[in-house]
Amino acid sequence: MKMVFLGPPGAGKGTLAALASVRMGFAHISTGDLFRAAVKDGSELGKKVKNILDEGRLVPDELTIALVRERLSRSDAELGWILDGFPRTTGQAEALETIASPDWVVNFDVQDSVILTRLTGRRVCSGCGKIYHIVSMPPAVEGKCDVCGADLYTRPDDSETSIRTRLSAYRSQTAPLIEWYSKKGTLVTIDGTGSPESVYERFVEAIKA
Numbered sequence: 001m002k003m004v005f006l007g008p009p010g011a012g013k014g015t016l017a018a019l020a021s022v023r024m025g026f027a028h029i030s031t032g033d034l035f036r037a038a039v040k041d042g043s044e045l046g047k048k049v050k051n052i053l054d055e056g057r058l059v060p061d062e063l064t065i066a067l068v069r070e071r072l073s074r075s076d077a078e079l080g081w082i083l084d085g086f087p088r089t090t091g092q093a094e095a096l097e098t099i100a101s102p103d104w105v106v107n108f109d110v111q112d113s114v115i116l117t118r119l120t121g122r123r124v125c126s127g128c129g130k131i132y133h134i135v136s137m138p139p140a141v142e143g144k145c146d147v148c149g150a151d152l153y154t155r156p157d158d159s160e161t162s163i164r165t166r167l168s169a170y171r172s173q174t175a176p177l178i179e180w181y182s183k184k185g186t187l188v189t190i191d192g193t194g195s196p197e198s199v200y201e202r203f204v205e206a207i208k209a
Protein backbone atom coordinates (compact mmCIF):
# COMPACT_ATOMS: atom_id res chain seq x y z
CA MET A 1 0.00 0.00 0.00
CA LYS A 2 1.25 3.46 -0.94
CA MET A 3 0.18 6.33 1.29
CA VAL A 4 0.75 10.05 1.69
CA PHE A 5 0.26 11.73 5.08
CA LEU A 6 -0.86 15.32 4.72
CA GLY A 7 -1.26 18.03 7.36
CA PRO A 8 0.42 21.10 8.86
CA PRO A 9 3.73 20.80 10.75
CA GLY A 10 2.93 19.44 14.23
CA ALA A 11 -0.24 17.65 13.11
CA GLY A 12 1.27 14.35 14.33
CA LYS A 13 1.95 12.89 10.87
CA GLY A 14 5.43 11.71 11.87
CA THR A 15 4.28 9.96 15.05
CA LEU A 16 1.40 8.27 13.20
CA ALA A 17 3.59 7.29 10.24
CA ALA A 18 6.11 5.70 12.63
CA LEU A 19 3.31 3.73 14.40
CA ALA A 20 1.62 2.65 11.16
CA SER A 21 4.85 1.65 9.39
CA VAL A 22 5.90 -0.65 12.24
CA ARG A 23 2.42 -2.22 12.58
CA MET A 24 1.80 -2.57 8.83
CA GLY A 25 5.36 -3.33 7.67
CA PHE A 26 5.76 -0.34 5.34
CA ALA A 27 8.72 2.01 4.88
CA HIS A 28 8.29 5.34 6.69
CA ILE A 29 9.72 8.03 4.44
CA SER A 30 10.00 11.45 6.05
CA THR A 31 11.34 14.30 3.97
CA GLY A 32 12.46 15.88 7.26
CA ASP A 33 14.74 12.87 7.85
CA LEU A 34 15.92 12.94 4.22
CA PHE A 35 16.82 16.64 4.62
CA ARG A 36 18.62 16.09 7.94
CA ALA A 37 20.59 13.19 6.40
CA ALA A 38 21.63 15.49 3.53
CA VAL A 39 22.67 18.19 6.05
CA LYS A 40 24.68 15.62 8.03
CA ASP A 41 26.65 14.41 5.00
CA GLY A 42 27.94 18.00 4.59
CA SER A 43 27.72 18.06 0.79
CA GLU A 44 27.00 21.24 -1.21
CA LEU A 45 23.40 20.02 -1.46
CA GLY A 46 23.31 19.51 2.32
CA LYS A 47 24.60 23.05 2.99
CA LYS A 48 21.83 24.47 0.79
CA VAL A 49 19.21 22.44 2.68
CA LYS A 50 20.64 23.57 6.06
CA ASN A 51 20.33 27.30 5.26
CA ILE A 52 16.75 26.84 4.05
CA LEU A 53 15.67 24.84 7.13
CA ASP A 54 17.32 27.25 9.61
CA GLU A 55 15.29 30.09 8.12
CA GLY A 56 12.07 28.06 8.34
CA ARG A 57 11.58 28.12 4.56
CA LEU A 58 10.40 25.22 2.39
CA VAL A 59 13.00 23.21 0.44
CA PRO A 60 12.54 23.74 -3.36
CA ASP A 61 10.64 21.06 -5.32
CA GLU A 62 13.50 19.95 -7.58
CA LEU A 63 15.77 19.21 -4.64
CA THR A 64 13.06 17.41 -2.63
CA ILE A 65 11.90 15.32 -5.60
CA ALA A 66 15.46 14.11 -6.31
CA LEU A 67 15.81 12.95 -2.67
CA VAL A 68 12.36 11.22 -2.65
CA ARG A 69 12.88 9.49 -5.99
CA GLU A 70 16.14 7.96 -4.75
CA ARG A 71 14.53 6.86 -1.45
CA LEU A 72 11.49 5.17 -3.07
CA SER A 73 13.81 3.08 -5.28
CA ARG A 74 15.33 1.28 -2.26
CA SER A 75 14.33 -2.34 -1.53
CA ASP A 76 12.58 -1.68 1.83
CA ALA A 77 9.97 0.45 0.01
CA GLU A 78 8.89 -2.41 -2.30
CA LEU A 79 6.02 -3.71 -0.08
CA GLY A 80 4.59 -0.30 0.64
CA TRP A 81 5.42 3.12 1.99
CA ILE A 82 4.14 6.11 3.88
CA LEU A 83 5.32 9.49 2.65
CA ASP A 84 5.39 11.94 5.54
CA GLY A 85 5.85 15.62 4.63
CA PHE A 86 5.77 15.09 0.86
CA PRO A 87 4.20 16.22 -1.44
CA ARG A 88 3.72 19.78 -0.13
CA THR A 89 2.74 21.48 -3.38
CA THR A 90 0.58 20.51 -6.36
CA GLY A 91 3.78 20.64 -8.44
CA GLN A 92 5.32 17.98 -6.17
CA ALA A 93 2.11 15.91 -6.32
CA GLU A 94 2.29 15.92 -10.12
CA ALA A 95 5.97 14.90 -9.94
CA LEU A 96 5.08 12.08 -7.52
CA GLU A 97 2.54 10.72 -10.04
CA THR A 98 5.45 10.15 -12.46
CA ILE A 99 7.14 7.95 -9.81
CA ALA A 100 4.07 6.29 -8.19
CA SER A 101 0.38 6.97 -7.50
CA PRO A 102 -0.65 6.86 -3.81
CA ASP A 103 -3.59 4.59 -2.88
CA TRP A 104 -4.58 6.81 0.07
CA VAL A 105 -3.89 10.39 1.01
CA VAL A 106 -4.57 10.89 4.71
CA ASN A 107 -5.22 14.48 5.79
CA PHE A 108 -4.64 15.17 9.52
CA ASP A 109 -6.83 18.03 10.68
CA VAL A 110 -5.47 20.03 13.67
CA GLN A 111 -5.99 23.70 14.72
CA ASP A 112 -3.07 26.18 14.77
CA SER A 113 -3.34 26.80 18.56
CA VAL A 114 -2.92 23.05 19.25
CA ILE A 115 0.06 22.93 16.88
CA LEU A 116 1.86 25.83 18.61
CA THR A 117 1.53 24.12 22.01
CA ARG A 118 2.76 20.83 20.59
CA LEU A 119 5.78 22.17 18.70
CA THR A 120 7.23 24.71 21.10
CA GLY A 121 7.46 21.89 23.71
CA ARG A 122 9.10 19.41 21.36
CA ARG A 123 12.62 18.16 22.17
CA VAL A 124 14.73 15.84 20.01
CA CYS A 125 17.53 13.46 21.06
CA SER A 126 20.90 14.52 19.61
CA GLY A 127 22.00 10.86 19.69
CA CYS A 128 19.21 8.65 18.34
CA GLY A 129 16.62 11.19 17.09
CA LYS A 130 13.83 10.10 19.47
CA ILE A 131 11.18 12.81 19.92
CA TYR A 132 9.94 13.99 23.35
CA HIS A 133 7.53 16.64 24.61
CA ILE A 134 8.07 18.61 27.83
CA VAL A 135 4.37 18.18 28.75
CA SER A 136 2.89 15.14 27.00
CA MET A 137 5.98 12.90 26.68
CA PRO A 138 8.77 14.06 29.03
CA PRO A 139 11.98 12.03 29.46
CA ALA A 140 12.64 10.35 32.86
CA VAL A 141 15.60 12.71 33.44
CA GLU A 142 15.12 16.31 32.25
CA GLY A 143 17.11 17.07 29.09
CA LYS A 144 18.40 13.49 28.65
CA CYS A 145 17.24 10.70 26.30
CA ASP A 146 15.66 7.63 27.97
CA VAL A 147 17.04 5.34 25.26
CA CYS A 148 20.65 6.46 24.73
CA GLY A 149 21.31 9.10 27.44
CA ALA A 150 22.34 11.82 24.96
CA ASP A 151 21.28 15.49 25.37
CA LEU A 152 17.89 16.64 24.08
CA TYR A 153 17.64 19.83 22.02
CA THR A 154 15.06 22.12 20.41
CA ARG A 155 15.21 22.15 16.62
CA PRO A 156 15.80 25.68 15.22
CA ASP A 157 12.62 25.19 13.16
CA ASP A 158 10.57 24.60 16.37
CA SER A 159 10.88 28.22 17.58
CA GLU A 160 7.52 30.09 17.66
CA THR A 161 8.55 32.49 14.85
CA SER A 162 9.68 29.60 12.67
CA ILE A 163 6.48 27.63 13.41
CA ARG A 164 4.29 30.59 12.37
CA THR A 165 6.31 30.93 9.13
CA ARG A 166 5.90 27.20 8.46
CA LEU A 167 2.15 27.29 9.18
CA SER A 168 1.53 30.16 6.78
CA ALA A 169 3.71 28.48 4.13
CA TYR A 170 1.63 25.33 4.67
CA ARG A 171 -1.71 27.12 4.40
CA SER A 172 -0.77 28.86 1.16
CA GLN A 173 1.17 26.05 -0.56
CA THR A 174 -0.08 22.72 0.77
CA ALA A 175 -3.76 23.34 1.45
CA PRO A 176 -4.60 23.33 -2.33
CA LEU A 177 -3.39 19.69 -2.31
CA ILE A 178 -6.42 18.75 -0.21
CA GLU A 179 -8.59 19.94 -3.10
CA TRP A 180 -6.31 18.25 -5.68
CA TYR A 181 -6.40 14.79 -4.01
CA SER A 182 -10.07 15.18 -3.14
CA LYS A 183 -10.85 15.40 -6.87
CA LYS A 184 -8.78 12.23 -7.44
CA GLY A 185 -10.95 10.43 -4.85
CA THR A 186 -8.05 9.18 -2.71
CA LEU A 187 -8.34 11.71 0.14
CA VAL A 188 -9.49 10.86 3.67
CA THR A 189 -9.57 13.54 6.39
CA ILE A 190 -9.25 12.52 10.04
CA ASP A 191 -9.26 14.44 13.31
CA GLY A 192 -5.60 14.68 14.41
CA THR A 193 -6.21 15.79 18.02
CA GLY A 194 -5.85 13.49 21.05
CA SER A 195 -3.38 10.70 21.81
CA PRO A 196 -1.41 8.94 19.02
CA GLU A 197 -3.31 5.71 19.86
CA SER A 198 -6.74 7.33 19.37
CA VAL A 199 -5.61 9.00 16.12
CA TYR A 200 -4.27 5.62 14.94
CA GLU A 201 -7.69 4.02 15.57
CA ARG A 202 -9.40 6.74 13.51
CA PHE A 203 -6.81 6.24 10.76
CA VAL A 204 -7.37 2.44 10.57
CA GLU A 205 -11.15 2.96 10.46
CA ALA A 206 -10.80 5.55 7.71
CA ILE A 207 -8.68 3.42 5.35
CA LYS A 208 -10.89 0.34 6.02
CA ALA A 209 -14.04 2.17 4.97
Ligand SMILES: [Zn+2]
Pocket residue numbers: 125126127128129130145146147148149150
Ligand atom coordinates in the same frame (compact mmCIF):
# COMPACT_ATOMS: atom_id res chain seq x y z
ZN1 LIG B 1 18.55 9.02 22.24
